[in-house]
Amino acid sequence: MADRHPRTTAKDVALIALFAAFICVLGLTPRIALPFLPTPFTIQTLGVLLAGGVLGAHRGAWATALFLVLVAVGLPVLPGGVGGIGMLAGPTAGFLWTYPAGAWVTGMLVERWWRKLSWLRGFVAAVAGSVAVYPLGHAWIAVTTGMSATTASWSWVVYLPGDLIKSALAASVIVTMKRAYPLLDPPPAPTAPASRNEPRPAGGAKAAP
Template identity: 35%
Template sequence: MTEIATPAFSPLRLEERSLAYKASAVLFGTIGLAVASRIEVPMVPVPITMQTFAICMVGALYGARLGTLTVLAWLGQAMIGLPVLAGGAGGLAHFAGPTGGYLAAFPLMALLVGWFAERGWNHQRPMLAFTSMLAANLLCLALGGAWLAGLIGLEKAVTLGVTPFILGGALKSALGAASLVALDRGWMRKKR
């Protein structure tokens, strides 16, 4: 009996790799997330960072399960005090402060983008990849804004914690979709 080949959802083809390779990918992903956290525009009460871009990329490249696991590992590093969050922050206090809702949304973002990527919303369909990343960013803003509203009130939360991030979320989603296409093209050239 012949097997029907299913196309890989990611140019990295992590779904075909060994457990050791996947564990290395998780470690590399947490490092990438920590580096993306350092790229920031300070704002109060929540800074603009490249975290959401990196989380979407991890979801798109790693898939729902491995992507979510990678984000959870990174957040676990933050919980034990490693300086992996925005501005080199770490510790449990950040999960209870103004950024708590956004941090809680991060694994859900990776899960959502990864789930869609596994269903063809990936480098092969960049507009759908963009849509999945934009949906993940909006989910993050909704959950982060809701948490922030409990701390500072709804109007201030929308003004300070949601509205300033909408355009950035759209731009990072477009960059993410374009990056997937570029990565796939570069990967395909290497195979020739």
């Protein structure tokens, strides 16, 4: 029953569910302190980037959305063993809400660059995904704290160093996964000549060649 619409198959659901679990586990792992970074460093956001980069935009976004559902229903899966709807209302909740967008952006870029994916491209995709959560994250900080939007928007300074490190790591995992265990279909086959450089939206048509 392979219909041509990009429907979710049983395997998609399994990948989405298990990657959500993977993101949860990253929140449970004790933090390994990085010598040169003073801020608390959770690798949970790394899971968000990997969800996009390994599963692709669509499934990656669903995996992170599922993770948020688990947070909302009160599982202690955020760093420090906390959870519950309250965590989706606190000052930094804006970042959490936009996790799916972050995964989607990373996944979309990785899909687009799939054939010529390099570490650098993976890195750019991961950085783009990390930065995608900033606007709403900062807006929500401003709303909940009464800080002016401009002041709040400076908090990227705190997040960016960690995000760059995580993006570098995510890129190396994404590129290795592409070689070892590719989960994304190559872009539609008809445009076989490599000279065609026009980027086509990779999300659609999962039809077999």
